[in-house]
Amino acid sequence: MVEIKDLHKNFDGNVVLDGVSFNVAETENMVVFGRSGTGKSVLLKCMIRLMQPDSGDVIIQGQNIRELKVRELNELRKDIGFLFQGAALYDSMSVKENLEFPLIRNFKLTQIEMDKRVSKVLEAVSLEEAINKMPSELSGGMRKRIGLARSVITNPKLMLYDEPTTGLDPITSKEISSLIIDLEHAFNMTSVVVTHDLLCAKIIADRAIVLSGGKIVAEGDIENLVTSEDPLLKNFFSDEIFEENNGRVQ
């Protein structure tokens, strides 16, 4: 489904991605771990060509995203959903308009068909009552849910999540993670999740990779990574476990 080959990206000489390569199989949930500033979000943005990598290939559904023309890229993007860190809801539009926006622009649907899809995704994220609200009237968790609903409304085959639980309390964070996994099953999607939230990763991940210094330093099952004796992983996950436990105490 997704093949990343030797991806490089630097900003003004500062190397952010240094030969990143990995594959994601169909319907697999891959989690990308890493400390802040290790290039997790850059990796995700390169995958959907919001940023152009310096070198390397991103192959999605057999198409090399770097070689596509704008029209072909937009066609492929219809099959890809992206949940931004802050949900990125359009401030000037109501929840309904936010959800309808990708449908109006990309599909020739009747108003009845659009209403059905809107109701379906709002039901999936349990926010039917928010349909006429403006984004400014929603809490952080609600915004994430609506952002998630907007991402899956086009029935994408691949979902990319950029820190889906950042800024949320542990309970809401767990709810969002569970919601993600429910939607993955309901819509039969493949996903790549960038996070540093161990609890979220434990719920979602089939497999995980750890980024450090622009390279993949570990790859495998989440439990194996957490219990690894590798000093770098031990150090990274001990902090995360501490944060997780701290969250539980609170």
Added chain:
Amino acid sequence: MIAGLFKFSFKFLKEVFIPPYEVDQIRKHMIELGMKTLPIVGVTGFIIGLVIAMQLSPVLKRFGAEAFLPGSVGISIVRELGPVICALIFAGRVSSGIGAELGSMRVTEQIDAMEVSGVNPFRYLVVTRVFATTFILPILTVYVIFIALIGAYIAVVLVQNMTWAYFMDRVIFSVEFGDAIPGVSKTFVFGFIVGIVGAYKGYTAENGTEGVGKASTSSVVVSSLLILIFDMVLVKLTLWLWPTVK
């Protein structure tokens, strides 16, 4: 910045002719921007007309030329004060708004979200706004000129016994084609400047909320300065094209 703004304007000229044409968005922005600016430019126009008439009245009286007051006021408002004052107020109100709105959309990743949705954000956000500002400013300018003339008439009535019909007759008699058309036409350029500078500053904003603030402020400063520079160039061009106004 100049190179960036030039590239951005070139991109606008390239994108503006490519369908789909976002007619609904253009109409929405024209109404929104026009309605938002209408009260402030109206008040400003009224005061400018009133003040100019009050200032000119004693000067013309000194030379025994009070009869030329409506004509002098009319020419100065139609040729220069109406278009430029309206454009500067419009820049302050609209360019900063566009800069802040697009800047905020940029830093909160709404523009990226639009791109990911398969929508061309430049066409949807920039082209529509710049098109709207380019075509709404001339309409606002005609309105400002009319309001300013009302202001001027009130000032004239305070010192002279003159009817509105006579005042307007004198204004129309004095203001030639070569005054009115270039005066209003240059506001298409001013409208474009207001839109493109605000959009450029907002669209390229970075560094979070600080960047949004900077985009908003510098939009006003740059667009106001460019309006005055282009006014200078356009006045020279006008005098060359319509030598009758010499």
